[in-house]
Amino acid sequence: MLRFLFTRLALLIPTFIGITISAFAFIRLLPGDPILVMAGERTVSPERHAILMKQFGFDRPLWQQYLEYFGNAVSGDLGRSLVTKRPVFDEFLTLFPATLELSLCAMLFAVILGIPAGSFAAVKRGTPWDQMVMGSALVGFSMPIFWWGLLVIIFFSGILHWTPVSGRISLIYFFPSVTGFMLIDSLLSGQKGAFASALSHLILPTVVLGTIPLAVIARQTRSAMLEVLSEDYVRTARAKGLPYSRVIGIHALRNAMIPVITTIGLQVGTLVAGAILTETIFSWPGIGKWMVDSIFRRDYPSVQGGLLLIAVMVMLVNLIVDVLYGVINPRIRHAR
């Protein structure tokens, strides 16, 4: 097991270096003079230009610049935002809990609905029920979620007035951030109605962000279940006279979960991409919206830092999934 873990970790090193090179290259690849590009519409005097060149280190050879960038990045220094002047890493940490809260809720939504739906479709294979579930899953899978978000706003906020249109909580509530998760913080604050407000702000973004993972998980659960249901041990369990629900729920589902867990882990990239769109639609103050805003504000250090942090995060989650997979399924870790 340890050897398996170390192999996987060692494989990450070249990828990590590659990610830092990509992030480093990002600002250098912008066409034109990097200082002028970052300055955008603002004018830069020649003296200021020289100072800035020195400050960003653009006057030194590329490999020196990269080594310094790499050293700084590893120690958590990703430069400062051009707009807020705050360190990029701090900005990321402030905004990350909002995205994490939204993503976790979306994933929970997708898993809680997706696994039963997929199992149900597998058990009812070939019936109209199966076709209905799989049809909906394919629609969800094909959904342009930026449009889906606008539709649910029109319907639930515009017509029914059930939920607010944007933000994380109503502006009348104010309390210190303890965990960064609005749901927990609002409960801790003890203010009446705060939790309900936070929850009502969270529901629509959760559904929108969870739609594609839900569809993917339902499809994957169905095919994994179908495979397992034709196994000998399932037939044996049924022949023994075990109740059908027990065979499905314990014997089959447990074994079908192995590929499903991988699928869930692989959805992290989808979640980040989805978060960019969902957060933009719902004005959700997370890293997805931050990235889009930074690109539009030409705040390139923020974009660069965000790219690096998000890529590293996705890489680490994939590692965890990989290792978990090895834990659950011994065949994988002995494969090498």
Add this chain to the structure above:
Amino acid sequence: MTVETIQDLVIDRRRVGRLALFLEFWRYFRENHGAVAGLLVFAITCFLAIFADAIAPYGPTEQFRDALLEPPVWQEGGSTRFLLGTDAVGRDLLSRLLHGARYSLFIGCIVVSLALVVGILVGLFAGFIGGTIDTLIMRLMDIILAFPSLLLALALVAILGPSLTNAMIAIALIQQPHYVRLTRGSVLSEKTKDYVTAARVAGVGPIRLMFRTILPNCMAPLIVQAALSFSDAILGAAALGFLGMGAQPPTPEWGTMLAEAREFILRAWWVVTFPGLAILITVLAINLMGDGLRDALDPRLKRS
């Protein structure tokens, strides 16, 4: 039996073989009603896109100042002049949607061809040559795959500048690692098979070995991937357009139309609903087709 008739026989067998293969494919494909429906919808979309100029009642950027935000025909205030209503500057929504189909299909074709050709070349090369070059290429692909696709596309478009062309280049670049991996994987498993060894022994050169001997046997998963990434490309380009990073107004690209319509969501549902519906229907049709293709072409991936 003369020599001539034997040749005739051989040629005849081959023709039947091709036809038989296609018929077998079609038999599997036809069984999947969803796939056939998808194919039909996709064909209609193609037809509408090609003949958009003739079918659309107005030009995609033609403005009618007397009919701003006019609702669709069936709603109160709508007229038969504009079947699906007009947008905020008085452009006919139906005409814009029809012309938008062109952009979406064009995006899908260009992105998939770019990603497919480059991906196959790189994948064949990596799988065939092996060794350090293979490792380097595959690590590079891992790095591209480490970034969430939309984020990388956004960053690339930020570098290249927002436009439809750059959006397509960015999306092709992020899709291409999938083709490289698929091709390389198939090449590695095909390379050791007897028929390849036989061809090599018979003196077939490396280029012919790559493209004529091995590649045709790797095509099935690639075709399936092409169908799926066609819809991915349409969605991705629309998402970039929606974020203001793809096609720029007044281009009638569906995602860009949605971005323009965003401020009217609570006042004019039709300007938001129809472009998105067009994206959904097109993508859904292609995905249905893709599922059918996978079942018919690639027994290994077959879902029961």
